[in-house]
Amino acid sequence: MRSLEQNRMMWANLEDIAQQVVWYGVKLTKDEWKDVLTAALKKxxxxxxxxxxxxxxxxxxxKMTVPEMTELIELSTAFGTQQGVKFRAFVDD
Structure with missing residues (x-):
């Protein structure tokens, strides 16, 4: 199963996307973004x-495995980057 670190990273990415992206005129919650991204990942x-x-x-x-969560995190990072998201996880302190 996924790791706790992966779970933290996923939610951090989703929070950053939710705060910074307006999708077709709509602000989505982090839970809604999770649905959008998992649907894209799993077709x-x-x-x-x-x-x-x-x-x-x-x-x-x-229910995701470590490799599946890695894919989801990579997808969320790539999507967010395309949308101009500044991810907290990648900001130097």
């Missing part, structure tokens, strides 16, 4: 919602 599944619309289903990070 999203889209299902009809109960009351209309659609629901995008991402993977559960608690």
């Amino acid at each position: 999203q599944k889209v299902v009809p919602g109960i009351e209309g619309g659609f629901v995008v289903i991402g993977a559960r990070t608690s």
